[in-house]
Amino acid sequence: MKKIFFISLFFALLNNQANANKVLVTIGKSGQVTEQQLESAMQGAPFATQFPSMDEKDQAYLRGDMLLRMARAEALYQEAVIAGKEQSKLFKYEMGNFKTSLLAQRYLVSLRQQIKIPEALEQQFSAQIQDNSDALIAARSVYVAKHFTSLKDQQISKLIEQANVRTYFERLDKTPTAGTILAEGDGILIKYGDLIPADQQIAIDNQQVTEKVEEWIKLTLMAKAAVAQAENVDAQIQEYAHNLTIRLLLADKEQQWIPDEGTLRDYFQQHPKIGYIPERRQIGQIVLATKEQAEQMQARIKAGESLFELAGQYSIDPYGHQHSGDMGWLKEGSAEPVIEDAIKNLKDNELSAIVKTDKGWHLIVIVNRKPAERKDYAAIKDRVRQKLIAEKMTVYLQEIVEKHPLQWQIDEQIKIKKD
Template identity: 60%
Template sequence: MPIKKISLLFWLSCAICGTAVADTVLVKVGNGQVTEQQLEKAMSAAPFASQFPSMDEKDQAYLRGDMLMRLARSEALHQEAVALGKTETQPYRQEMSNFRTSLLAQRYLTHLREQVSVPAALESRLKGDLKSSSDALIAARASYVAQQFKDLKEKRIAELKQQARIKTYFERLNKDIKADTVLAETADYTIRYADLMPTQGSINADPQQIKDKVNEWLELLVLARAAVAEGIDVEGQMADYGHYLSAKMLLADQERQWIPDDKALLDYFRQHPNIGYIPERRQIGQLVAASKEQAEALRQRILAGESLFKLAAEYSIDPYGREHAGDMGWLQEGSGFDAIEQVLKKLPDNQVSDLIQTPKGWHLVMIVDRKPAEHKEFAAIKDRVRQALIAEKMTAYLERVMARHPLEWQIQDHI
């Protein structure tokens, strides 16, 4: 089923069914699944989340469907990684362990901060002194809490370190250090040189930087232990990160196979020289009117000397354009509606266009500035070549993975 149809069905499904059930399964993926709760979490974290409520239903439906498909692919990649044993490797286990420690430490610090509050007497005094400025009152509270938290944090870490019976061996940094050289110990944990500098070329590492890393990691360890003692649970976040990490490691292995060296990139560039073409980029001003009559009236006002941007802030029916006073930023040639692109090709800078009709309304556009198209050599766009090669390989690879872990849609078809 095409993604646009899936997305529309999903939107209609949600609209018709009313309030969603958080654990509703939207799609089964091999032995796994994607739930509505996962989708909502991903949507709220997406870059477009703040703009989502102002979009029309079709755009919202498409974005939901696209996100759902991304989650389904991610789940399939995770299952592929598990099948290939990626989650049983030492690098995976070490990264998961490190992430757990960091996450527990972060959660404990949040817990610690929640214990800090402004005393009633101080709150009363601040309100009296700053009653004419709510912003100043908020800033004063925040400053007090920040300082108290800093002091509490330092005191608590010192207590936890003492309880952990930490021993450090920084003098060993001045000797012939090896990967298994122990630099610090706690009651139940050992930090070796390789834990901090696992890659080659670490012999020349600055001893002070190593000391700082050891001390930083010791802080994280004691905070993580305190979090466990407090009963702080991070298993949900760990499961999410485990899925992400397994897919990331799987794809990293594939990329190394596709691109073993720069020669593979250079060969691909020679086979696809158009990758070096950088299209013209234009800084665009735009006003979108609801009717032809309104658009023509606004165009005449612009020709008479009024600012397109000022009028866009007042009259444009495009939510983004109205919010940004018609400034659409830098847009690449070919990124807009066909009808608009045809006009932009011939439009002189700083001149308002004739009326342009699209499904969004009646447009008036202006090119404020432009960067001409150009052709770049391989060395200047190596990363771009890499991305293009990976994108090409990825399409076929994902098809194979999805075939091994097929999708079974659970979205009810209401059409």
């Protein structure tokens, strides 16, 4: 039912592509996701490079899934705001660190851009490295990198001098408190308590403290220089704040769900199947458009030709064609039932019978396999944690969406369906 919803959602989206700012869904009292935001998320997704070659139904599923994830994330954000996460000390600490680091990074980028290769040297590079653009780019990069380090050190030293920075590392030997000043200067003040939030104090030695202070002096001064250069990071700050607010909410929920390791052990005992690792198979596959073509390929493979070489030439499956039929390692039960039935009794390197699916006519071979196994708690502790969180999250998201309802603006016929 969920996949049907995603596919319906995708085809509705196709009718709205002319208006990039069209609101696709509103969330709660003030949230929304637009077509432009969805497009941006799709372009930044891990599957972005493979997306154009996918068939329409797979694209529909991924696009609909992304939109639903974004809508739920906005609902979580509204819940996090109500919970006061934006007002917490940890939020303010993390935001301060992020903004300073981001501005410092922008300053370094501007420094790097100041480095210009002398015309004479540029001509020398071009003469020595003719018809090799990669080598020319590498030579330029080496020059810039070499001169960037010295320029950076010079500029940071100048910033420290201009700010009249003074350090008091000797105070570390006298049991410092959160208010102990370790460095100060024009527009800069670093206290012992600034290094780590009070609610996250951990033991660090004096050398580590000294290094952190020196690093923070540089970052702070570079950030101030970036502000003086009118660097604008408002968009990145807003996005990070939005995501951080959600992360802090979920971190608290995870702590509630898993207060101690005993909770994980109990969950593992109640769900022993988590420890079962099914057989994994290295699959080779070629997919043809017609049964007649599949029969021809079957004969050629049985006569000695390579399924993989033929898949690289003739397979209509985009991924299989690109990877010459190598589908990688797949877990038992992860394929369509008709394919699972066809390969369950195959020996290694034995060609399957022809299998028909909605994607075409398949010929499959198992190249290698890793046998099924059962692992104990210690070996899969992280997996147990992930399973428990996923189970709790499903229920929690339903509660959040009920509290901050999603209103679809794409098509009146499209409604959220229960998982």
